[in-house]
Amino acid sequence: MNSTTTLADETYQPRADSPLHERIRLLTGATSWTLHPFPEANLRSLVLSDGPIGVRGVDEDERPSAQMPSPSAVAATWDVELVARLGELTAQEAKRKGVDVVLAPVLNLQRTPVGGRHFEAYSEDPFLTGVIATRLIAATQSFGVAMCAKHFLGNESETDRTTYIARIPEQALREVYLAPFERAVRVGHVWSVMSAYNQVDDGIQIAPATEHGSLINDLLKGEWGFDGVVVSDWLATNSTVASAIGGLDLVMPGPDGPWGQALEAAVAEGLIDESVIDDKVERVVRLGRRVGATLPAAAAVDENLPTDAATRHLLRETIARSTVVLRNNGTLPLSPSSTETIALIGPNAIEPFVQGGGSAFVTPPYASTPEAALRSALPNASITIHRGGAGRRHARAIDPDLVTTPDGRAGYSLTFLDEAGTPVGAPIVVPADEGWNRGAPESATSAHIEALVTLRTTGPHNIDVGVAGAHSVRFNGETVSESPTVADHDIILDSSANNPDGPVVRVDVGDAPRQVLIESTQQVVDAGAYGRFVRFVLRHDDVASDIDTEIDEAVAAARQADLAIVIVGTNEETESEGWDRSTLALPARQNELVDRVVAANPNTVVIVNAGAPVILPWLDRVAAVLWWWLPGQEAGNGLADALLGVTEPSGRLPWTLPADESDVPVPDGRPRDGVIEYSEGIHVGYRGWDKLGRKPAREFGFGLGYGTWRYDDLHVSGSPEGVQVRVTVTNTSTRDAREIVQVYLEAPGSSTDRPLRWLAGFTIADVGAGSSAVVDVDVDRRAFEIWNVDRHRWEIPDGAYVFHAGRSSRDLRQTIAAALKDQRFTFA
Numbered sequence: 144m145n146s147t148t149t150l151a152d153e154t155y156q157p158r159a160d161s162p163l164h165e166r167i168r169l170l171t172g173a174t175s176w177t178l179h180p181f182p183e184a185n186l187r188s189l190v191l192s193d194g195p196i197g198v199r200g201v202d203e204d205e206r207p208s209a210q211m212p213s214p215s216a217v218a219a220t221w222d223v224e225l226v227a228r229l230g231e232l233t234a235q236e237a238k239r240k241g242v243d244v245v246l247a248p249v250l251n252l253q254r255t256p257v258g259g260r261h262f263e264a265y266s267e268d269p270f271l272t273g274v275i276a277t278r279l280i281a282a283t284q285s286f287g288v289a290m291c292a293k294h295f296l297g298n299e300s301e302t303d304r305t306t307y308i309a310r311i312p313e314q315a316l317r318e319v320y321l322a323p324f325e326r327a328v329r330v331g332h333v334w335s336v337m338s339a340y341n342q343v344d345d346g347i348q349i350a351p352a353t354e355h356g357s358l359i360n361d362l363l364k365g366e367w368g369f370d371g372v373v374v375s376d377w378l379a380t381n382s383t384v385a386s387a388i389g390g391l392d393l394v395m396p397g398p399d400g401p402w403g404q405a406l407e408a409a410v411a412e413g414l415i416d417e418s419v420i421d422d423k424v425e426r427v428v429r430l431g432r433r434v435g436a437t438l439p440a441a442a443a444v445d446e447n448l449p450t451d452a453a454t455r456h457l458l459r460e461t462i463a464r465s466t467v468v469l470r471n472n473g474t475l476p477l478s479p480s481s482t483e484t485i486a487l488i489g490p491n492a493i494e495p496f497v498q499g500g501g502s503a504f505v506t507p508p509y510a511s512t513p514e515a516a517l518r519s520a521l522p523n524a525s526i527t528i529h530r531g532g533a534g535r536r537h538a539r540a541i542d543p544d545l546v547t548t549p550d551g552r553a554g555y556s557l558t559f560l561d562e563a564g565t566p567v568g569a570p571i572v573v574p575a576d577e578g579w580n581r582g583a584p585e586s587a588t589s590a591h592i593e594a595l596v597t598l599r600t601t602g603p604h605n606i607d608v609g610v611a612g613a614h615s616v617r618f619n620g621e622t623v624s625e626s627p628t629v630a631d632h633d634i635i636l637d638s639s640a641n642n643p644d645g646p647v648v649r650v651d652v653g654d655a656p657r658q659v660l661i662e663s664t665q666q667v668v669d670a671g672a673y674g675r676f677v678r679f680v681l682r683h684d685d686v687a688s689d690i691d692t693e694i695d696e697a698v699a700a701a702r703q704a705d706l707a708i709v710i711v712g713t714n715e716e717t718e719s720e721g722w723d724r725s726t727l728a729l730p731a732r733q734n735e736l737v738d739r740v741v742a743a744n745p746n747t748v749v750i751v752n753a754g755a756p757v758i759l760p761w762l763d764r765v766a767a768v769l770w771w772w773l774p775g776q777e778a779g780n781g782l783a784d785a786l787l788g789v790t791e792p793s794g795r796l797p798w799t800l801p802a803d804e805s806d807v808p809v810p811d812g813r814p815r816d817g818v819i820e821y822s823e824g825i826h827v828g829y830r831g832w833d834k835l836g837r838k839p840a841r842e843f844g845f846g847l848g849y850g851t852w853r854y855d856d857l858h859v860s861g862s863p864e865g866v867q868v869r870v871t872v873t874n875t876s877t878r879d880a881r882e883i884v885q886v887y888l889e890a891p892g893s894s895t896d897r898p899l900r901w902l903a904g905f906t907i908a909d910v911g912a913g914s915s916a917v918v919d920v921d922v923d924r925r926a927f928e929i930w931n932v933d934r935h936r937w938e939i940p941d942g943a944y945v946f947h948a949g950r951s952s953r954d955l956r957q958t959i960a961a962a963l964k965d966q967r968f969t970f971a
Contacts, residue, residue, distance in 0.1 A: 155425035158183060163417065166424045167406050172397025175377075175672050176201040178427070179397075186431040191291070191374075191395070194245035195263050196498055196775060197505035198236040202581075202674070209236050209449035209776070210507035211458060213499060213754050214249060216465040216772035218265035219794040219846075221883045221905055223278040225464060228457055230282025232448075237288040239444040243434040244289040244335055244374075246502075248276040250323040251298045253755075253798050254827055255809040257724040259301035259638075262499040262754025262773055266797035267828025268843065269319050270902050270926070273326035280331035287435050292327045293337035294376060296320060296358055300341075300812030300819055301723045305379070305636060307814040310344040311821040314896065317930035317937075318825050325367060334371040334433055336363065338391060340379045340636075344818075350389065353380045359390025372426045378632060378672065384414050392423040396672035449508045455777060462781020463790035464881075467770040468847040469759075469800070474748060474766040476788030476849060477521075477706070485526045486704035487514055488697045488740060490534030490733065491712040491752040497778050499754055500641050501720025507776035513710060513750075516779030520787055527704070531697035531736045532690040534729075535714045537642060538607040538682035546575035546681060547595050549660065555594035557677065559587035559667070578609065578680035583667040589613075590677045592663040599656040600685050606650060606659060609643035609680030614665035618648050632670040638721020640668070643678050694736055702743040708786075709740050712752030712771075723812055727758045727804050737761050750782065756800050762840055770794070788849055793881040795846035795951070799829045802840035808832060826898060829952045833899035844902070844951035850880025850910070854956030859946050863939050863966055866922040870948040870957055874910040882908045886920045887952060888927070889945040895929050900945075900952065920948070927963075939966065 157166060161183055169186075173179045178189040193199045197208040209232060211217070217226060237245055249260065253267040265272040280290045297309025297320065311320055327333045338359070339352040348357040353375050363369045374393040380386050383405040386394070394400040409415045431437060448454055468475070492513055498504060514528050548556040554574045559567040567587045573580060575594070583590070598604050608616055612630030616623055624646035634640040650659055661681075669675050701707035711733040717724060728734070738761055741747045749765050751757065754773045762768055769792060774781055785792035801807050808831030809823055826834045829843035853873040861867050868886050886904040890897045903926035910916045927944070928937045941964050949955035960971040 155184060155421070155428045157421055157424070163410065163420070164407055166420055167402065169427055170392065170406070170420070170423050171394045171400045171402050174398065175396040175674070181428065184428045184431070185437045186428055187436050189243045189431055189434070189436055190241055191244040191246060192237070192240065192242040193502045194233065194237070194247040195249055195503040198233060198240050198242055198245055199505045200240035200242060204240055206240070207449055207508035208240070208505040209454050209458070210498060210505050212461050212465055212775045213262045213773035214265050215262050215754050215797060216774065217461065218271060218275045218797040219465040219467055219772065220461065221271070221795050222464060222907055223274065225461060226275055226278045227282040229461065230279045231286065232454060232457060233279070234283045234286035234288040235444050235448055238286070238441060239446065239448055242288070243436060244291055244430070245283065246291045246293060246337060248279055248290065248292060249294070250276055250292050250327060251294055252320060252323070252827060254299040255812045256727060256756040256798070256801065256807060257811055258299060258755070259718065259723045260499070260501070260720050262718050263503050263720070267799065268797065268902050269322035271797055273323035276323060277326050277331035280327055280333050284332070284334060287433070289334040289430060289434050291335040291337050291374060292324060292333045294339035294352070295324060295336050295363070296339060296352060297341055297343045298339035300814070301721055302813050305340040306342070306817065308342040308344050308349060308818045309821065310818050312824050313346050313932045314930050315821055315824045316345055319827055328363070328367045328369050334430055335374055336369065336371065337374050337376055338379065340376050350385070351379070351381065353391050354382055354385040354389030356389040364390060370426070370429065372430045378636065384409050387415050387419060392426050399672070458775055458777040459781045459784060460790055462774045462777055463784040463792055465772055465794045466782070466785040466792035467794035467796055467845070468792050468849070469768040469770055469841055469845070470762060470765060471767045471847055474746060475786060477786050479521050479523070479787065482521060482524050482706050484704045484706070485517065485521070485524050486697070486700040486707045487517065487526055487528045487710070488531045488701060488707060489710040489736065490530055490532065490731070492528060492708070492710040493530045494539070495710070495778050496712055496714045496752050496773060497775050498773055499718045499720070500715040501638050503720070509776060511777050511779035513779045513782055516783040520783040527700050529697040529700050530693055532693045532732050533684070534711070534731050534733055536716050536730070537609070538605050538647070538684040541575055541596070541681040541683040543575040545596050545598065545683065547597070548572055549593055549595050555592055555679070555681070558591045559584055560589045560591060561586050562588045575681055578678060580677040580679060581674050583675040583677060585675070587667050589664060589666050592665070592679050594661045594681060596659045596661060596681070596683070597656055598650060598652045598659070601652055601654065602685070604650045604652060605647055605684045606661070607647045607682035608645040608661060608663065609678065609682065610645045610663060610665050611640050611643045611678035612666040612668050614663060616646055617662045619660050623648055629666055630668050632673055634668065635670050635673045636721065638719050640678055641719060641721070642716050643680055690732060694732065694739060697736065698739045698743045701740045701747065704744060705746065707740050707744045707747040708750065709737055709747060710750040710752055711737060713754070713757065718754050724755070727756055727801065729757050734760060737765070741765055748786070756798065758801060758804060759840060770796070788878070791849050791881055793846065793848045793883065795844050795883045796841055797843070799832055799839045799843050800841040802838065806837045806839070808835055808837070825896060830898040830901065833952070842951050842953040844883070844885050845954070846883070848880055848882070849878060850874050850876045850882065852882055852950065854948055857946070857948050857957035857959050859959050859961065859970060862968065863927045863963065864924050868904065868920040868922060868946060868948060869917060871915055871917050872908055872910060873915040874912060877912050879909070879911050882910060884908055884918045884920060885949055885951065886922060887947040887949070887955065889947070890940070891943050891945060893940065893942060895940060897929065900947065902952070939963070941965070944968070
């Protein structure tokens, strides 16, 4: 090797005696999260892990993980340097957990606000998505940890996600949906890409994403020169020959799948050339070399990383910087000296929603709550807390102290049974808060569960039991729910196992405690590579005070307080991988709660704790409104910093907030006759709002922060190969503040289909009170290019262009017109 060549650059050459079956074995997982070692290339087993909001590690690794804010929150910072620091944390967490490949970031766009994984994506804009994600990729991989960009391609919906066909017009495919992936490959040099569950119709081929040769072989690996590994989404591969020749390199999870011996037989029959296998092996070996899997194990990373001061500070800063000020009449930032009594109200004040459901889930080492953070930040204030009614469909997790086995031991008893109903091993005692019961014996087909619940508080109670698959549930001997329907791995793919339904029984308690014996006989769910488990979830609500009473009490508290802080939002029942939302309304009676609190106390601040848009009918009637996202383990501390202005809440919306559901350009992502037509073309997100002339509640890029701003002296120079936009911004407020300077382009009178305007660049300016800063924003060639569908190539049309600098897609402060001819700009 010369001095500029690395081991990863070397071409893998199989030995002459290299057994084909050993090479093929490398191409399917050994387990759900690991690959087989490959001694021929001195390659140890590689480890993969979910990671959009933190590195979970493999299933056996029960150590907590640093829990970051959701990707949409990260994008709301518009801060690539902050993103780079999160990338470093991701890499260090991966190393701590022994992970080589982090399955992130999600590069699919927020095409519709009801998308179930909306919170897990970055933005509705392809440029913002690409820039933020690419910086994360580059930063993480610089520490020798691979990122896996996903889901390639057209995975913007969760409804029927394993079967639908995403039919994407050619121009939209190139300019919108492929754009973040292209940037990740060509700029970020991402080391792996995950293919999606769905099928794609790109106008050339209709095929599952795992076997889409047009997208994988011709475009990703051919045109873009991607030299990494294309890995399947888990259980997404359903063919042998088609997926192998279609460009897929790695089937996950293992140990079973459609390759293995079937792939070896296909080579023997001449259906697949052996060179195809060797190319896949070379890619996996190259990945292994890039992550250091051919070297001695690196020194262990500090086990205290998720809780050390630097991690806490970074996550706390990210939350505050991502928080978007949607409205502020001067109430914020709070002044500790003038806030003596606070009524903290709302279901999400009691139980914040810090992470979305599905594969993004991690277990944090601790949880910073709004109540504890505000008490710490405002030690002299008197704070009361009130739920104001439930915000979810299911009851809360049961208090473990209420649950024993019939013979008095803490927890519930579980006995596995074989097909004949004979016990498999002795009964075991399970903690009351354990709902998965993984690792069921192979010979077990069902289980019998007994839980004795003791209720002591006078009044009505709801006991809620969540189960999965065939079951019979009895309360004190009476059957309350039964089903013969057998569940399999589909309940993992549709995420219904995460929040399982089941019977809800009301129990009235008088002067003496009541005991309820819950018995459940239910199937062992065999989810294939996801394991064998029995899902049994105990939930309970003391409903001695009904929702009307809870709202009345919250309103009364607000009326007596100097300040009311209401935290409303969604929860894991609402936003999750596996299903799309049916409505943008806040769950339960939260809108009523806000209206009544504001009427009782005009000095009310509302915090919206949600990852994806919800309709806020009271938005412009409230003193101040903040969007808090899904904030992770430092949730409360980051919120307190934003409220008090310790760190300015300088977030800007990475998507459009609707005022009414009927205005949403793409109202749902449901397939029709198995097909999702991307009929809006390039007009996704705010572009669709602009094209239709509709007014949202808050536009893309919106965010007030705590400063006020003037824009002057816009100047544009350069050619389409690279334009520099320079503008002077003045902080006209009395406090230091941060501005996100956004540059938008227009092409009025264009003969080709183009958005009314589109984001072309952005940067951050931290400016002192009363001071000015000259800001430069670079605009690269791709911002001017269109995809010519007749010639199938990128082009920059001559004609009129308009450059805007401003605070959002609709708050455009300075404008310059230009004419492009023969690749030269003439400015007005």
